[in-house]
Each structure stands twice: as C-alpha cells, then as structure tokens.
Amino acid sequence: MSAPPTLTKASPPGDPGQAPASDDSGLKAGLKNRHLSMIAIGGVIGAGLFVGSGSGIAAAGPGILISYALVGALVVLVMRMLGEMAAAQPSSGSFSAYADRALGRWAGFSIGWLYWFFWVVVQAVEATAGAKILEGWVPAVPQWAWALIVMLVLTATNLASVGSYGEFEFWFAGIKVVAIAAFVVLGGLAVFGLLPGARNDAVGLAHLTDAGGFLPNGPGAILTGVLMVVFSFMGSEIVTLAAGESENPQRAVRQATNSVIWRIAVFYLGSILVVVSLLPWNSAAITEKGSYVAALDAIGIPHAGQVMNVIVLTAVLSCLNSALYTSSRMVFSLGQRGDAPRAFARTNRRGVPRAAILGSVAFGFVSVFFNYMWPDTVFKFLLNSSGAVALFVWLAICFTQLRMRGIILREAPERLTVKMWLFPYLTWATIGMILFVLVYMLTDDDGRTQVLLSGLVGVLVLAVGLVLDRRRRLSAAR
Template identity: 70%
Template sequence: MSTHPPAPAAQSPQGAPGPQQQPQGLRAGLRTRHMSMIAIGGVIGAGLFIGSGAGIAAAGPGILVSYVITGLLVVLVMRMLGEMAAASPTSGSFSAYADRALGRWAGFTIGWLYWFFWAVVLAVEATAAAVILAGWVPAVPQWTWALVVMAALTGTNLISVGSYGEFEFWFAGIKVAAIVVFIAVGVLAFAGLPPGDGPVGLRHLTGDGGGFLPHGPGAILSGMLLVIFSFMGSEIVTLAASEAPNPARAVRRAVNSVVWRIAVFYIGSVAVIVALLPWDDPEVARHPYVAVLDALHIPGAGPVMDVIVLTANLSCLNSGLYTASRMAFSLGERGDAPRSFTRLNRGGVPAVAVWASVSFGFVAVFFSYVAQDTVFRFLMNSSGAIALFVWLVVCFSQLRMRRVVEREAPERLTVRMWFFPYLTWATIALMAGVVVYMFVNPDGRVQMLLSLLVAVLVLVAGLVVHRRRPGAGAGAQEPAGDAGAQAPPERG
C-alpha cells in the first residue's frame, strides 16, 4: 500500500468545490450511445435469464411483488447515487463519496469490497460462458474456454475505454433486443393471438398451484433475497460517467431512465413467464425463458437462448472487469491501493489495475474447478451481501453530502433525491429489514455472516493502513470533490 495521502480536491476561495474535470489521465472515450447501452445493459445480467427461475420457485407468482419492491429500492438508491455523481463524477463513484462523506475507513472498505465482488463475478461469468461454449465444442476443455473468454475481454479492456464501450454497446443491444422480442411474443400469446393457443387468462397467477402467494406473504422476502443481487450492476454507469464527455448529463439520463428499464426488462419479462406457465413447472425453475418459448412452440428456443445467455455472460464479464479496474484505479488515486494501479497505458487505461483484477479472477476460476465446494463456495457466499453494503453506504453518504453541497455549491444539484431526507431514511429502513431477514433466513444467514466477516477484515486492514499513513484524515472536508460539466438543475 502506498503511504502517499490523496491530493485534495480543488476548492474555490469560498470553500466550494472547484470546476469539474476528468479524473487525471482517464480519457473521455465513451460516446453517448455507449453510455446509453451501459445504462440499459447494466440491469440485464445472465441472472435474469437463469436466476429468475429460482425466484419463481421460491415465491410463485408473488415473485412479481419481490421484483417491484426490489426495483423500487434500486430506483431510490440510483437516484441518490445519481445526485452525487452528477455533482461530482469520479472513477470511484460511491467509494469516493463515502471517503468524503463518512471517512477514509468507509471509502477504503466499500471500495475494496466492491472490487472483490466484481473480481468474483469475473470467475462466475467466465465459468458460465465456458459451460455453454464447451457444449458447442466438446473437444475443447471447459477450463480452456474460460481462459479464452477472460483473455479476450482483458484485451478489449486494455486497448481503450472506447473498445470496452463498443463491445458493451453490442452485447447490451443483443440482450435488449432479446427481452423486447420475448415480451412482445408473450403479450401476443397472453392475448390469445399466435403463437399462443388461445387466451390464457389469470389462472396461472391466481388459480393454479396455490394462488398468487402459494408459500405465504413471507415468500416475498425470500424472493427478494434471490432478486436483489441480480440488480447489482445498475450503478456501473455512474463509474463510467467519469470517462464520458459530459458526465453530469450522462448520469442524469441514466438515473431518469432506471424506472422504465427495471419495469420493462425485469418486471415485464418475469410477468410474461408467470402469466403463461404454472409457477411450479420444473422447467420454469431450470430455464424459465426457454420453457416459455418451448411452450409456445418457438423453434430453436434452446440454442437461441444459449446464444443470448452467453452474450449476457460476456457482457457481465466485460463490465465486471471494467468496473473492478476503475474502482482499483480510484483506490490507488486516494492512496488506498498501490500507486501502480493509477499507471495508465497509451490508451489511457489503468493497465495495472486491469491486470490485478483479472488475475484475481483467474485464481477464482482455478478454484471453481479444483475446490468448488470449499474455496470457491466461500468466495461466492462472502460476496453475497456486498450489494446491500454498497447501497447502505450510498444512502448514508447522500445524507451527508446533500447538505454540504446545498450549503457550498447548490448549482451542482442537477439531480435531486425525491422528498429528501424522508425517502432516504425509508430506503435505509427497508434495507435494514432485508439485512435482519437474512440473519433469520437459513439460506441468507451464511451469506450475511461470511460477507460481514470479509467486511470486518477489510475494515481492520484499512484502519491499520491509515494509522500508519502520516496526515491521513477523513475525506469529509471535501464533500463535493471534482465534478463534471454543469447543467441546468433538474427538479423532477
């Protein structure tokens, strides 16, 4: 770890934050179309195509309520994060805001936990992609495919941020097109039009298999535990904004569109599944989207969905590597990681941070094959509750930074959290309820305890590092930091 304290943010004579600027060295290589697709694709992961089946099995049609509540939670968190990011776009996003608002311990801890989460995701997505590719070409070992996939996307991330954006643009485009077509076909079938066999009605939602809540109201919370982590990735656009030409405008657009993105892609597609098929159909639990397409006699449903899921895997891996490397870069800038993480190549990419992130991913992939039930399971469970930790930190950071920015630089509030501070506190209360439920739920308890263990270890490491650093202090004295181009206030 470096012993150099981070450079202070530029301040005006009155003490308000200085002019907005790009993080040093990072280039504005992401275009508007890249940012749009990163914002849209960030909420569509492979977990939607596969993981939604487990949620339906746990809660029945009531999983829709789980998605609505979790979606509302994500919308509120994104609004808070968008408020801070529009006022102060930075490569570290919520980690940098926690550093300024709550203290160095908070920025260090949540930054490294977030990096750890995405480094584990690299292994998960690479392994999942390798399973599909090995099914197509069995002669090539599965581990070889995982290696090829990670090496290829490492190469795209090392070239330039524009190459990452271009790949993500096409990956996200395929995912979006697939969901839109799926919903359109499902709506036609529900209405009794081809490719359906007649009107379906509401029997699968309210009649068959025990009604809308076959396992009782408590299953809604069980469903939320399965759903909540599939939304991780919504926040990527706020990290990417620092490498866009107009960060504040990019953040505003992403935050304003999060409502319809969640409503259409998640709630809309899952509603099609539970409306057209019995929730307790074993095929729905295994492959929900394929089950619907097969039931509608859509030819080649399995292979087509394999292509789409593979695309989702590659998209998540691509974004995960980008996100982990930019968080590592930000930690290096603030002296919370080796200074080498801030070293840029000719393309303006933090190459050392990329290699460090993908190296951990390679190690995790190795354990997924040789120690799947021990080391790899620990990695999975110990990163399971990090989404909740990140969102709670966003809430508490926004409570502090909002008041400081209103006092020192109110013109920066181009995005405002609704009904502040009441909705912020309501969001904190809702997440606290989920945390409590994880402790009492047998399926969530292990994840929460192991995630807390890792969080405590990282926190202790941060405190030790900062005590040894001369002049280290809380970053709350620079609440608004560097920020992007100003824009007219938005009151919506």
C-alpha cells in the same frame, strides 16, 4: 496523504450539463453517449435474470412479481441517491470516492475494496458460466480452455482502450435489450391470443391465480423471493463509474438515473409477468428448462433452448466485460487516493489504467482456478463472502448521500441537478429497507452464511481501513 476529492466548479450557462471528461487524472473521455446509454440500459439485465428467475418463481409463485417490485423500488431509490452525487462530481471511484469525502478515508477504503472483491469473484462466476455454454457447442475444447479464452479476449479489449470496452458492451447490452423487448412483446401477444401460430391456449392473466392463488406459498414467500432476486440487480451503478470517462458525464448520469424506473419495469417486471402468465407457476418446465426457455416453448418458438443459450452467453460476456472494467476502475481510484498501490493509478498514453486492469484480472484468473480445483470449499467461501456486498454497497451509498447533500449545497449548489426525492425521509426509509433485508437473510440458511461471511470480510477490511486512517492522522500531526 492525498487530498479528498472536491467539487469542481459548475459549467457555464451556455453549456448545460457539460462537465470535464473526468476528474481522474490520466483517464480519457473514450466513451460515447451511445455507449453510456446502452451501459445504463443493459446494466440492469444480468445473467441472473435469465438463469435464476425460475427458482424465484418456484419459491414465491406469481407473488415473485411483488418481490421484483420491492427490490426494483430499492434499486431506484439507491440509484437516485447515487445519481445525485455522480451528477455533481463524476468520478471513476463513484460511491467509494464520495464515501471517502463524506464519511472518512476508512469508509472510502472499505467500500472500494469490498466492491472490487465482489467484481473479481464475479469474473470467475461469469467466465465459468460462459465456458459451460461454449463447451456444449464445441466439446472438443475443454471448459477450462474456454474460460481462459473469454477472459483473455475481454482483457485484451479492456487493455486496448475504454472505447473498446464501450463498443463491446454496446453490442452485448444491445442484444440483451432487443432479446428481452422481443420476449415481452411476443409473450404479451401470446398471453392474449394475438400471436399468430402460437401453440398455447390464450388464458389472459388467469395463470396468476389459477394454481393456488397469487400467493400460493403465503405472504412470507415474498421475502424469500426478495432474497433470491436482490443480487440479480447488482450492476445498475456501473454507469456512474463509467460516466467519468464519457463525453458528457453529467447528462449521462441524469439520463441513467431518470430512466431506471422504466428499465426495471419493462425488463424485470414485464418479462417475469409474461412468464407467469404463459405458464402455471408450478410448471415443472420452469425449473427444468429455465423460465424463459419454458415460456418460449409454450408459445411454440422453435429451438427455444439454443436461442436462449445465445442470449445467456451474451449476458454472461456482458457481465464479465463489465466486471473487468468496474474492478479496474475502482482499484484505479483507490490507487489515486493512496488506498492501493500507486502503480494502479497510472495510465498509458491511451488513458488506460493497465496495471489496475492486469491486477484485477489476475485475481479473476486465480478465482477461476479455485472454481475448477476447489469449487465446494475455497471458491464457495469466496462466493459466500462476497454475497452480501451488494447490500453493504447500497447501505454505504445511503449514508454517504445523507452527508454529501450538505457538502454539495455548501460548495457548489448549482451542481445539484439531480435530487433525491423527499430527502432525507426516503433516504432513511431506504436504509431501513436494506437493514431489514440483511436481518431477514439471517433467518435463511444460505442467506445467513452469506451475511456472516461477507460481514466477516467487511469487518476485516474496515479494520485495515481504520488502522491506515489512524496512521495517516498521526503522521500528519507530527
């Protein structure tokens, strides 16, 4: 039975914030500060922002801004809690390792495997999405071949070294960040008639209320919008996993945690505000072309569709790259703690957990196969059974932080360099918000399916975790 993780001693006063590169034996500090900074910034910009925002606008109208603000606030609070724990103890297992310590082996096992399951399914989703775009550019190569190519290329980069992952993600995330920032600036200028050559008539913020009001479908549409956008925020927590392989993990976690507010405000709220200001919320172009393409067309940006396809492809590859990395590091951590085959906990001389990467990508390939062979049955089941995992993970982070605060204060109070605001009241408020979203999902047809199937998978994994934990206890007592 492996011992639970313990807090390391504080760094010396002359080296504030510096911690060991990793508490995970075998991994190396191959991620530079610029890698971590861009992973943190780009982590909140998923392909779902570019592709799925149109349906949210159609459902809630301009009120979708409130939906994004509510979910954004939830993510900020969860990241603050996770940042508190990760700054005190950087680990490739992140919240799974903390749950192991604070709540019990069953909790770390359950949330770790659920998180791994979520990201290996994401591999199939993103590989297929990228393949569709590439097939449109080069139709001579079939879609399945493009999916295979992108999976193989990104698997190779992850196998090379953690620095290779970081370098690819630095450029992928950089393109996303520059694209969104440019969109917000150009769109903002166009909204107020300050963009030279823009085709649209400047209307200021009139479109926020001129097509049935700010909440044309009623206040209830805000909650509908919450269900449609909540999963596009998944990925913010990746930086806390990657911090364990960085040069200065504590500083990276602090920076990521402190900057999450402006990142969400600019990239999500800022860009969606531009869209609903440039176009009436009920414009057919938003759902037919996609919200960002429709907005670029509205201000006369040539070849807007192709420009956005390049950006979406970058976002897809970034998400796929992170899915490969995240799933492998989570199962590596599980292997270290004896909750996965020990082979997954081994690293090569470059500090790469090769077996963990290959094991994760193998399931990803199987998921891609299911997506092509049985998209409406087997793969749809995989999607639905992982659909609510994000909320389960956030809920586990909240309960873990409630216990970990006391552990940190007792064992290494000097490591409490990031603190959750208004503890424990905001933590409990966040738990209430997440539970409310889960309950509200039960009133929605698609949401109900996701909650029930994800809950079923969660119960099965939890049952396995409890059985294994009981066996360990009985074995230790003999």
